[in-house]
Amino acid sequence: MTTVVPVEKKVLHENQRIAGELRKRFEEQHVLCLNLISAPGSGKTTLLEKTLNCFQKNEKVALLTGDLQTENDARRLAVYGFPVQQIVTGSVCHLDGKMIERALEKWELAALDLLLIENVGNLVCPSSYDLGEAAKIVLLSVTEGEDKPLKYPSIFVKSDVMVITKIDLLPYVSLNLERMKANARQVHPGIEIIELSCKTGDGLDVWLAWLERRRDSVRERLLCARS
Amino acid sequence: MHEVGIASEILRVGQIEAARRPGARLIAVSVRIGVLAGVDSDALRFAWEVLSQPTEGVAPRLDIEVVPRRNRCEVCSMEFFSDMLGEDCPACSSRNSRLLGGDELQLASVEVEE
Incomplete structure (x- = not known):
């Protein structure tokens, strides 16, 4: 006899569970976490370099950068003096919650207020994996x-x-x-464009300015929590 | 590109669910995949064929239901389905709609033989 048993579970529920825990930790510790996604070569690392270059040295910023191979990006970003970890995925085409969780074991989250994640260069798979971020940011270069x-x-x-x-x-x-x-507006009418x-x-x-606005909203929540 | 990982997760969860019923054999797993889930059904089926081969007996079936994009018009609140790219509201022609669904990747049910 065959029986159909309803399950109704997210296929990636394990990743979703970890991402949910990460999001809760980010919110509790007042860390703004952003997930940068694009095809390879659109300029994620370069944008991060320019961003870090504009930060004061005492900013509580850390970066995670994912690639299939090499530590090149982490080396490029480490020059600016902020904590950086390279996540080498081997053959995996995206970052997942577990990778972020493992990387964060090495850092004191309370000592941060901004965590920038550079995902593996890929416009498809990273969109399926929640990392607990406050927002995803997609980069698209004019040559694409x-x-x-x-x-x-x-x-x-x-x-x-x-x-x-x-x-x-x-x-x-x-x-x-x-x-x-x-x-872009056809598929997502509310998307902001820079x-x-x-x-x-x-x-x-x-x-x-966009980044500061997002950081300000986290700072405001921190002030409210303290008062 | 990540369909092998997705297929193995479907199989893993399907087997766990089947194992809740002692002596039951997994016959099929049903999934709902939104058009915006970023998962290709053909690639998923191919990965499933490879991964689901048992050492003996028949491999479990994978049933895929593709779910359209579901939108709510921000102007007139009309809810409507569209293709993956979204469409203007069929009632008021507004372009301004919010995504309600179509990005899911859901294991709906398992079929077991007891």
């Missing part, structure tokens, strides 16, 4: 073409912000920038 939000809608739907990178290259590519933005160039520095102030 305006149709990517339509081809890979998941990550654009789940990201609070789309950062369009390498805008200094606009004169050299046949990209329709307005079309790219409209495509355009910048790490090469020229154009638009970096907009990105830093």
Whole structure:
């Protein structure tokens, strides 16, 4: 005799459970955690370098950076003096909650107020794995073409912000920038869009202001909790 | 790309659920996959075929139900289904809608032989 037994569980419920615990810890410790996602070569590490370069040395910032192989990114980011850990995934195409949990064992979370996670370069798989972050940020460079939000809608739907990178290259590519933005808004009407160039520095102030706004909201919650 | 990991997790959870009923054999696992889940059904089926082969007997079946994107219009509150890219509200033509569903990756049920 065969019987159908209802289960109704998330397939990735184990990752979801860990991500839920991480999110709770981040909130309790007033740490803003951001998950940066893009295809390889869109400029995640470069944006992080420029961001760290603008921070005061006493900022309580730490970074996790994921790649299939090499410690190159961690070496690039370590120059700025903030704690960095490379997560080498081997052949895994995304970071998952367990990897973040394990990496955080080495740090005192209470000593941080910003944790930046650079995911493995991939527009598909990282969108399925919650890391407990407050927000996902998707980067898309102008050389990648305006149709990517339509081809890979998941990550654009789940990201609070789309950062369009390498805008200094606009004169050299046949990209329709307005079309790219409209495509992102089609799949996610509320998505915020920031355009910048790490090469020229154009638009970096907009990105830093966005980051500060998110950090301010965490600081406000911390002040409320203390008073 | 990560369908092998997903398939092995479906199989693992399916086997755990089947094992709750002593002596039962896992016949099939049913999953619901949203169009925005970032999981390709064909790649998942292929991974399942490879991973689910038992040392003896018949491999369990994988039943996939693909779930459309579900939206709620922010202007008139109409709820509507669309393809993965989203559409304008069919009632008021507003472009401004919020995602309600279509990104799930849910193990719905297991079928066991007792």
